[in-house]
Amino acid sequence: MPGRTRTLRFVIVAVLALMAPLLTPLAAEASAPPAPAVGSCHTYDWNTFLGVSDSSAPVSCSGPHVARTVFVGRLWTDEAYSSMLNDPKIIQYMVKQCLVPTQQAIGPWKTVAVAGYDGSFFVPTSAEYGAGARWFRCDVSLPGAGHLYPIPNQHPLASPLSPGQSRCIHLTSQGGLPVACAAPHSYRAAGVVWVPGSAYPSRSTWLAVAQAHCPPIVRTSRWYLTGVSSVRWSAGDHYLTCYRPTTT
Numbered sequence: 357m358p359g360r361t362r363t364l365r366f367v368i369v370a371v372l373a374l375m376a377p378l379l380t381p382l383a384a385e386a387s388a389p390p391a392p393a394v395g396s397c398h399t400y401d402w403n404t405f406l407g408v409s410d411s412s413a414p415v416s417c418s419g420p421h422v423a424r425t426v427f428v429g430r431l432w433t434d435e436a437y438s439s440m441l442n443d444p445k446i447i448q449y450m451v452k453q454c455l456v457p458t459q460q461a462i463g464p465w466k467t468v469a470v471a472g473y474d475g476s477f478f479v480p481t482s483a484e485y486g487a488g489a490r491w492f493r494c495d496v497s498l499p500g501a502g503h504l505y506p507i508p509n510q511h512p513l514a515s516p517l518s519p520g521q522s523r524c525i526h527l528t529s530q531g532g533l534p535v536a537c538a539a540p541h542s543y544r545a546a547g548v549v550w551v552p553g554s555a556y557p558s559r560s561t562w563l564a565v566a567q568a569h570c571p572p573i574v575r576t577s578r579w580y581l582t583g584v585s586s587v588r589w590s591a592g593d594h595y596l597t598c599y600r601p602t603t604t
Contacts (some may be wrong), residue, residue, distance in 0.1 A: 389480075391428050392445035397421035397509075398495065402502055409481045410443055410493075422504040424513075426475075437485045448587075452478045454494035455591055461496045463512040469584075469595040470545040471514040473507075473521040473535030474499050475477040500539025501526045525580050525599055532580060538591030543580040543599035547573040551594045556586045562596060570598035 379446035396414035399421050404410050417423050429450065433440055440446055458475035462468050475496055496513065498505040498521060507513055514521060524541035525532040529531070538542055544561055549569040557565070566581040580599040 361433065386559045388490065389460055391491035392425055392453050392493045393491070393556065394425055394428055397424045398423040398425070400504075402504060405476060405497065405504055409480055409484075410478045411481055411484075417509045422430075422506060423476075423495040423497040424461065425493050425495050426461040426487055427454055429453045429492050429494070431479065431490040431492055435491070437482050438583050439483070450479075450494075452587055453492075454551070456585060457494055457592070458573060459593070461511065461513055461516040463517075465593040465595060466548055467512075467514050467517060467549045467595065470523050471517055472498055472521050472534070472538075473513055474534070484536050486563070496538045498538075501528075503539065504537050505536050523597070524602070525582075532582075534582065541575045541602060543572045544595050544602045546579075546600045547598050548595040549573070549598065551583075551596050553594075556589045566598065569596075574600035576600055 375555070395417070397417040398410065399415050400410050400411065404412070405423075414425075417424065431440065431446065433443070433446060435443065441564040444494065454475050457464060458473075459468055462473045464470055473496055477492060477508055478493045479485070480496065481578050482489065496507070498507050503585045512530035519537035521538060522537045522538065523545045524535055524537040524538060526535045527533075532543070535541060549565060551562070552566050561582070570579050570581055571577075578601050580601075582597045582599075584593050584595065
């Protein structure tokens with residue numbers, strides 16, 4: 357689960373089958389350390405954001421903070437720690453569980469489509485897992501390119517959405533990275549298009565919809581687009597985002 361594979365980035369990805377939850381407590385949980393609290397705020401750094409665990413203490417939400425916990429779920433597994441970190445079923449299970457609480461913390465799907473906020477998840481440390489901890493935590497943050505920006509103490513986070521909190525695209529050698537517009541960027545979200553239908557669109561469908569609708573939104577011959585993952589589509593987000601170039 358290295359780096360950005362643990363974030364809920366706004367890209368088109370395949371979704372694996374979800375892990376079926378068990379209905380009985382795991383024996384190891386009897387003496388487990390307490391789980392994190394929904395609503396807690398945090399000030400971790402970029403390396404922690406890219407990591408798998410965060411053992412720092414929460415901070416007051418009335419003061420500066422870069423993340424807020426919006427959901428705490430349960431890991432229904434007793435497999436080895438290293439195996440758990442790399443189990444695609446568990447990763448996709450956490451992504452699925454984090455998705456809607458993350459959306460609700462940011463705003464309606466139409467707002468999420470143009471906001472720079474992102475979701476991520478954390479699991480217990482190896483020592484906590486060994487002591488019986490079986491939780492996972494979903495956080496919302498405002499990432500740039502190697503930096504986390506402060507988030508407001510309000511709900512939803514993107515109401516109103518400030519220019520610096522909007523979603524932009526930072527171009528890298530690997531392609532475009534969605535970031536908060538406070539970060540260096542090459543494209544800024546200019547508007548969204550609702551993609552009709554019930555079946556998840558193919559790549560060619562995303563492109564066809566964008567070619568038909570993005571030019572009048574961006575009003576320039578050069579533009580950028582992002583779609584959504586199939587899990588977000590299933591959750592009700594059918595928005596395609598159109599971006600116009602910037603010089604910022």
